[in-house]
Amino acid sequence: MTDLLDLPVTTLQGTPTTLRELTGGAPALVVNVASRCGLTSQYAALEALHEEFRDRGFTVIGVPCNQFKGQEPGTAEEIAEFCSATYGVTFPMTEKLEINGPGAHPLFQELTGVPDVDGTAGDAQWNFEKWVLSGQGEVVARFRPRTEPDAPEVRAAIESVLPG
Numbered sequence: 001m002t003d004l005l006d007l008p009v010t011t012l013q014g015t016p017t018t019l020r021e022l023t024g025g026a027p028a029l030v031v032n033v034a035s036r037c038g039l040t041s042q043y044a045a046l047e048a049l050h051e052e053f054r055d056r057g058f059t060v061i062g063v064p065c066n067q068f069k070g071q072e073p074g075t076a077e078e079i080a081e082f083c084s085a086t087y088g089v090t091f092p093m094t095e096k097l098e099i100n101g102p103g104a105h106p107l108f109q110e111l112t113g114v115p116d117v118d119g120t121a122g123d124a125q126w127n128f129e130k131w132v133l134s135g136q137g138e139v140v141a142r143f144r145p146r147t148e149p150d151a152p153e154v155r156a157a158i159e160s161v162l163p164g
Contacts, residue, residue, distance in 0.1 A: 003137050007105075035079060049154075050090065057163060064079050067100055099124050
């Protein structure tokens with residue numbers, strides 16, 4: 001398996017980087033996001049998790065995706081403005097990526113191969129699918145879109161990878 005933390009990504013601001021650089025090699029929650037989705041309100045809980053756990057070395061990483069009914073049509077600037085103005089998002093975000101199909105970014109080629117809590121791997125079902133990564137880049141849990149970011153099982157998975 002590829003080291004997920006070293007896969008190249010580009011930030012929403014256009015800066016080439018890796019997940020390791022975005023997280024400092026600390027635990028993270030990677031989420032494919034969209035601004036015009038019925039689940040977009042999850043941004044609030046994602047930001048709250050980022051705020052609550054960042055002093056313990058945790059970060060949320062948002063990955064905009066327009067593959068689900070065109071629900072993330074904006075430019076990078078429009079996405080950044082929406083997230084900041086509407087939800088006060090401070091966590092890092094990547095450029096828009098494809099997460100399913102033949103054009104899937106290598107990060108999601110790896111992530112979608114990890115089974116969810118029901119043992120099912122494969123394509124992301126919709127926007128706001130979530131993956132908890134350890135500081136070593138191991139995927140420790142996968143949660144489907146309708147699982148809220150602050151659900152007890154998501155919080156438990158995050159706590160399991162935090163130091164101390």
